[in-house]
Amino acid sequence: MVDKLYEYTGFLGWFHEQRDIFREKISLQESEQDASVSQDDFTDIYRKKTRRELMRISMAVMGIEFSYAAETAFVSPTLLKIGVEHQHMTLVWALSPLIGFFLTPILGSLSDRCPSKFGRRRPFIVLLSLGVLMGLILVPNGETLGFALGDTPSSLNITTYKDSAHRTSAKKEYTSNNSINNSTDAYSLGKHPWGIFFTVLGTMLLDFDADACQSPARAYLLDVTIPDDHAKGLSTFTIMAGLGGSMGYAMGGFNWDATTIGILLGGHVRAVFTIITILFIVCVTCTITSFKEIPLHQLEISDQTNDDESNNLHLNDENKSFFEKSEVSYGSLVDDSKNETLEAKKPTEEERNTTLLRAGSIAPPPSHATLTTYLRSIIFMPTSLLKLCLTNLFCWMAHVSYSLYFTDFVGEAVFEGVPTAAENSAERIRYEDGVRFGCWGMAMYSLSCACYSTVIENFIRKFGAKRVYVIGLLIYSTGMFLMAITKHKIGVIIFSWTAGVLYSTLFTMPFLLVAHYHSKGVFETNSEGEEKVIGHVRGLGTDLAIVSSMVFLAQFILSLTMGTIVSITKTTTAVVSVASFLAFCGAISARSVLYLDL
Incomplete structure (x- = not known):
């Protein structure tokens, strides 16, 4: 033929x-x-998950925290060493949050309506992970790329350079035939325009993508688990984040310059970033291959099917028993006396969404909602979400003040070092020792985060979400206040543990509350305290992204102000003092958050 x-x-x-x-x-x-x-039939989504399965689902955030640990520990010291002043260095941290604050809710909205056959969240996890990888490559190699493009070395009389494994911020040590005077006056920082550009670009990519990737990763966890697993899943998510951060900071505290691996990889910073890059790839791969998501068109079919079944009152035994419950437990005590039987009538919007939740997914936002309606629902959000966002903003400002500038605080205020001092001078050595010691302090905070996350679910069940939220913030506020007063090595280790309580709290409570609001379809109460069930326009991914975007706003505000505060006070002790004050403000705000029955 x-x-x-x-x-x-x-x-x-x-x-x-x-x-x-x-x-x-x-x-x-x-x-x-x-x-x-x-x-x-996606039967794996419909069942309860084991702790091991929840750990695998949460592996992505462990990789993110590995990356975040390397970034927060070394970006500020690196920029200071190549000549960026304190006031300008803090402004670098304002670039990615300026983009992220507006872009993250949009990404959350897109993930709610993502039509990919691989699901709604995993494509975004992969996309943002690629940005993290680019940042992990650029940050430790920014100075080297700058020298390749013509940056001048760090001394006026330098003629040659050789490989060195003893620099914390760079992989090349430029040396002169003559000895360099130990005094700062005889030392020139050189010109590093390209080095600064690549380091800042890598910082922006790493900072934005690491923070933005947490929203789809968290939404993925909630999508592939049933409501009864949400509290356990979120606490596991936070445990994995704490473990990732503690191991990441511990890598920074270890002196890789004295090891064969450090020498082969080109120095302390490059060794840390290389190992973390490998671990990040492994962690993200474990998450995206753990459980397949229900595609959007299948969710919409399930949504329509539930409506038809509800109209005909053909509910299976599992859904009947679930509807007989008036509420879903998120680690709070459930009063069985409040249970009501299902009446022979069409279920409400809350009940229809609850059916989908039982199947492992919160209902997608209505497809008939216009873009204008959708954007208005984000801008004019319910009061409950507005208060939650304000509280989360204070929490993130308190944490960011600690995490981004802590190693610099330890190097300068505790060890009395000078980041811009001449190479191998006593002031420079003290500063680098302080940066490494600060990494151990941050490792303690991440470890305490993991430990506290194992019990926070029990605390919520026993004491209630409100007390856990407020007390967690007050513990951190007290710890930072005592650290600012003592400025001692022991205080760095001991009081850093309180930062883990804060991190576990802000990593768990806001998102537990958002999931609870969506599960019940309740975002506000009337004057008598009765719950008002309303239809949903925003999806879960959008609201999680809105709450998460407070980290970008917090970072942006601190980036504009922290350099000025340090310049006025003439001490980096202001870093932990501001953290203490902001946490106290967060505790006050948390008292007015809507907790419903949690």
Whole structure:
């Protein structure tokens, strides 16, 4: 047949024949994939998860915290060493949050409506992870790239350079034939425009993508677990974050310059970033291969099916028993006396959403909502979300003040070092020792975060969410206040443990509350304290992203002000003092948050 076609129509006819055959094969493969997806019942999503499964789902945040640990520990000292002043260095941290504050809610909205056959969240996790990888490559190599493009070395009379494994911020040590005077006056920082550019670019990519990736990672956890697992899942999520951070900071505290690995990889910072890059790839891979998501079109079909079944009152036994409960437990005590039987009537919007939640997914936002309505729902959010965002803003400002500038505080205020002092001078050595010691302090805070996260669910059940939220913030405020007063090595280790309490609190409580609001369809109460069930326009991913975006706003505000505060007070002790004050403000704000029955 093909030979005949070629004989009558020549090569063009044969080409069209082959094209049609290829199209038929592709069409057949697509139909088989669609059939496979449509026949998939996603039974793994409908069941309770073990702790090990929750850990695998949360591995991505462990990798993110590895990356975040390297960034917060070394970016500020690196910029200071290549000549960026304190006031300008803090402004660097304002660049990514300026973008992230506006872009993160949009990404959350897009993930709610993502039509990918791989699910709604995993494509965004992969996309943002690629940005993190770019940042992990650029930050430790920024100075080296700058020298390759013509930056001048760090001394006026330098003629040659050689490899060195003893620099904390760079991989090359430029040396002179003459000895360099230990005094700062005889030492020139050189010019590093390209080095600064690449380091700042890497910082922006790493900072924005690491923070933004947490929202789809957290939404993925909530999507593939049932409501009864949400509190346990979020606490596991925080435990993994704490473990990742503690191991990441511990890597920074270890002196890689004295090891063969450090020498082979080109110095302390490059060794840390290289190892963390490998671990990050492994962690993200574990998460995205853990559980497949229900695609959006399947969720919409399930949504319609639940409506039809509800109208005909054909609910299975599991859904009946679930509807008989008036509430879903998120680690709070449930009063069984409040349970009511299902009446023979069409279920409310809350009940319809609860059915989907039981199946492992919160209902997607209505497809008929216009873009204008959707954006207005974000800007004019319910009062409960507004108060939660304000509290989360204070919490993140308190934490960011500690995490971004802590190693610099230890190096200058505790060890009395000078970041811009000459290489191998006593002041510079003290500063670098302080930076490494500060990494151990931050490792303690991440470790305490992991430890506290194992019990926070029990605390919520026993004492209530409000007390856990407020007291957690007050503990951190007290710890930072005592650290500012003592300015001692022991205080750095001991009081850093209180930072873990804060991090676990802000990593768990706001998102537990948001999931609880969506599960009940309740975002406000009337004057008598009765819950008002309302339809949803925003999706869960959007609200999680809005609450998460407070980290960008917090970082932006601190970036604009912290350099000025340090310049006015002439001490980096202001860093932990401001953290203490902001945490206290957060505790006051947390008292007015809507907790419903948590």
